[in-house]
Amino acid sequence: MGYTNKQQLLTEINKTAQLFIDEFSSIPESQKDVLVDGVDRTPSQMLAYQLGWLNLVKSWDDQELAGENPILPAPGYKWNRLGDLYHEFYKTYQSLSLQELILSFKQQIKIWNNWIESLSETTLFTKDDRNWTKPYPEAWTVAKFIHINSVAPFKSFRTKIRKWKKLHTAI
Template sequence: MVEYKNRQELILEISNRAKLFIEEFKDIDEKNKDKLIDGVDKTPTQMIAYQLGWMNLILDWEKQEQQGYTVITPTPDYKWNNLGGLYESFYKEYEGYTLKELCSMFIKKEQQIIDLINSYTDSELFQQGGRKWSSSTPSNWPIWKWIHINTVAPFKSFRTKIRKWKRLQQ
């Protein structure tokens, strides 16, 4: 897995990958946003919903911890062995929005993640145990890794998926 020298490097990678990912949706016709194509496991709407869902979770985990709550990851309703159910909840939450609205939400959420990164000290961000929520699984990842796994990594893999979706739907 990639390692970052500092927060600026992490933020730059998130920004660059997010921009490349979200640009892929600009030429998709609204009437096709929920179209499932053989060979691609998600619709365009589902791809953005997945990203929004995970970014929201990270922001929510931090908010809960700041308010003094014990954070249950990924959520009190979904355990790590039921991520499929969690993803379905993301899709349901965002199913009524247009692609334009989803893209706008994505850009705002990306900025909130960047603001969150900037709120941490270097030790909180890059060392294990920076937050209780980041240490709540056996992996005991530092915060940066949670953010990377739920932003940069899927922005790259889902960009490949949306490009394949666009190629196959023509």
């Protein structure tokens, strides 16, 4: 993660988000729920995963600013059992078409841009500036949580969707 300022973080989020979402433009609606051997998620599940985390991470900050104490990762879920949370994400977004998922992703990135723009450099890069980051290791600032739940999975899931497309066309 080596960001030294907010603009670097925003630039990387937007770049990797665009590269990730562009991969879905060639997938037909009829194929959004197809699971292929060698890839652990369908295209719609990959998007639901991203949407779930984008909404969840921002909700931690929203809850704290509203005077609440957010429960991480989410009420009823533990860090060592995230598979159940992922299934909740899939269920939440399963009724959306591929185009609706893509649009929701783009809208959520805009929301994240506005949110990050509203945060000070201190809030982003100083450990414990937000209470919801305090229980975590020293390197886990708000910026680290943002990176781990945006840039990192955008890159790894771009690899997954590219593999899905390659294997799917080979069928």
